[in-house]
Every structure is written in C-alpha cells, then in structure tokens.
Amino acid sequence: MNKYTNNSNVPSAKSIIYTVVGLLFFYNVIFWSNLRKKLPQSRYDWSSVQLKDSCQNIKVFKITKSNLSIKLPDICRLNAYNTYLLDNGNQYWFRYEYAIKKNDTFKLFDVHWLKGMPKKNGFYKLKTADLQLKNKGQIKAVILGDALVCRGDAEFLRQQLHKQLDWHFLGNQKDVLNYAYIGGTNMTSEDGIKLAGNIPKATYYVVGFNSDTLHLNDYFRNILIIKNKLKNKNAHKIFWIVPEREKPDLLKKIGDFYTQKIADDKNIILKVESVENKPYLNKNQYERLAKHIAQYVKD
The missing domain is CATH 3.40.50.1110 (SGNH hydrolase)
Structure with missing residues (x-):
C-alpha cells in the first residue's frame, strides 16, 4: 500500500461528529450564560424579595416597553424609588423613573420591566416590593x-x-x-x-x-x-x-x-x-x- 494512502491518522466520521457537537454545546453554554448576565432580572436577589403594600383591581390600560398607564384609587401611592409587581395570575416586576398624574390616572415613564412585560390591558393587583441587588459591590x-x-x-x-x-x-x-x-x-x-x-x-x-x-x-x-x-x-x-x-x-x-x-x-x-x-x-x-x-x- 502506498504510504500516502494510509488513513490510520485520519479521524473517523463519528469522532468528527462528537467534536462538532461538543463545540456547539460549549459555545451554546457560553452564549446563554452571557445572555443571562445581561438580562435585568439577573442583577437582583429574588430569593430575598419581600412584598409590602397591595392595591386590588388596578386598571392597566396602556403598556409599552418604556411607559405604563394605570388608574389608582386615592388610598394607593406610588414612589419612583420602589420596585413594583403587577399580578393577574402572572407576575410582572418593574421600576420607573417618574410619573405624571391626572385625576386618578398615572402615566409612568422610563419603565424598566425586570421579568417580562404584560401583553394585555385589564385589572391587576399592584404590590410594592423590597428587591435588593444581588451584588451590591465591595x-x-x-x-x-x-x-x-x-x-x-x-x-x-x-x-x-x-x-x-x-x-x-x-x-x-x-x-x-x-x-x-x-x-x-x-x-x-x-x-x-x-x-x-x-x-x-x-x-x-x-x-x-x-x-x-x-x-x-x-x-x-x-x-x-x-x-x-x-x-x-x-x-x-x-x-x-x-x-x-x-x-x-x-x-x-x-x-x-x-x-x-x-x-x-x-x-x-x-x-x-x-x-x-x-x-x-x-x-x-x-x-x-x-x-x-x-x-x-x-x-
């Protein structure tokens, strides 16, 4: 047999497939790990979150990525320094920068959705949350x-x-x-x-x-x-x-x-x-x- 046709050192098809699958798995893990680090919820310590005040049957009638319009009774108060939870069976956590009030309607601006964003208008429970950063720094x-x-x-x-x-x-x-x-x-x-x-x-x-x-x-x-x-x-x-x-x-x-x-x-x-x-x-x-x-x- 000609020495140049010896295939003993050539990887088998099975080895190549295993190598490719291994590399794909490795880079997939890195991709999702980096993605999770960039997601807003990854910065918070969800294991220690505490819920405080609760307002029932809050009407939500406009939802966007950065704005939220809601109707609140006088007994309910908003504070831009707090984290809030909207709950209608599904939970949506958010913070906002400032609000404009007109009668019983509040329009919230620069809203940051921390865990998903509601898709439907309707009635929700609104709860105040004590949510801390996971890594506060040293x-x-x-x-x-x-x-x-x-x-x-x-x-x-x-x-x-x-x-x-x-x-x-x-x-x-x-x-x-x-x-x-x-x-x-x-x-x-x-x-x-x-x-x-x-x-x-x-x-x-x-x-x-x-x-x-x-x-x-x-x-x-x-x-x-x-x-x-x-x-x-x-x-x-x-x-x-x-x-x-x-x-x-x-x-x-x-x-x-x-x-x-x-x-x-x-x-x-x-x-x-x-x-x-x-x-x-x-x-x-x-x-x-x-x-x-x-x-x-x-x-």
Whole structure:
C-alpha cells in the first residue's frame, strides 16, 4: 500500500461528529450564560424579595416597553424609588423613573420591566416590593448632587462604576436601576451642605451640582464648605463633575474656581459639556465619565 494512502491518522466520521457537537454545546453554554448576565432580572436577589403594600383591581390600560398607564384609587401611592409587581395570575416586576398624574390616572415613564412585560390591558393587583441587588459591590461610594447626578441617564454612571470598580453605593434614594445616591432634582449646593455633614463614610465620593440656581459667589462658597465637610471623611478620592453649560465668561470663572480652590491630589475635577444646555447629561456622557473615574481609581 502506498504510504500516502494510509488513513490510520485520519479521524473517523463519528469522532468528527462528537467534536462538532461538543463545540456547539460549549459555545451554546457560553452564549446563554452571557445572555443571562445581561438580562435585568439577573442583577437582583429574588430569593430575598419581600412584598409590602397591595392595591386590588388596578386598571392597566396602556403598556409599552418604556411607559405604563394605570388608574389608582386615592388610598394607593406610588414612589419612583420602589420596585413594583403587577399580578393577574402572572407576575410582572418593574421600576420607573417618574410619573405624571391626572385625576386618578398615572402615566409612568422610563419603565424598566425586570421579568417580562404584560401583553394585555385589564385589572391587576399592584404590590410594592423590597428587591435588593444581588451584588451590591465591595467598595463603598457615595454620589451626591442635584439633577446632574439623578436625572436624565444618570443611572448609567452608577451602573458602569458598579461594573468597572465593584462600587457599593450608599444613599437614601434609588434610581430606576436600583442604585443608591444622595440628592434630588431640585436640590442646590446649599442643600448639599446640610447633607454633607451627615453623609456616610465611603472610600470614594462623586459630587455634582449645577451653578445656575444660585449667585455664583454663593455657589462657590457652598462648594468649598462641601469640600471641607467631605475632607473629614478620609476618602481616597473625591470626583467633582463640572458641566460646561454656562456663558463663556461664567464658564471661565467656574473653571478657575474648581482648578484653583478645589483641585488637588485627592479632589479630581471632571469637566464635561452638557447637551442642549440641560442640567444633566446623556447616557454616553455618563458612561464616559465612569470610564474616566475608573482610570483614576485604577492608576
């Protein structure tokens, strides 16, 4: 037999089939594992969820991926910091960012469905749920501020910092993704002074206040007071978000103030241009901010 026609080293058809099936199974497991990690429900600890208040026969009459319209009796209350369950025999969990009320009708905006979305209008039970994140993170951090850190797409700043740095956020408020922060849309730097003294101790702080609600000198004074109060917390780093949305002459004054009075080895200034002159940023900007913060922390 010619040595070039010897097939002893050629895999059999059965071996090839087993190899292909094994590879398909392996990559299928990886695919579904990665998919589960990306699904909203995978971030929560469902084993410890607790149901609280319940409202019966809630009429749901408009359902989309991001909006929900319901009719509520006066006895029922909604709070954007909570997780809710709609139950009609099937269970649908959701969070939302804000609501507009007209008479007994509530329209919920920026709704995040955590476990499926109802397909039919009709009557449901509405229950308030205490649902915690599965992995809260190991490194304590606090985000403090006004609309700059709690409106628009600010939840993506916390989400990315949690993913990249394993931060555990402390605070008395929660965003639509269930991450904690301290502050509020209508808060000013003057309000920040009151909070900064009692703020939890953390390894890192992120602070963001717009300047247009106060006289500039008052704003500067308040920021300095907040800096001094946070100084006593012995944090590793304090990151200050400075939106560049003012007129050129004011912009220079604000920039000079942060550079000369705030910036040092511990206090890092993060300047960012706001979109359409709004007091908050968009998703891409918040995610870029998170990337910059992560670089400072890891360096």
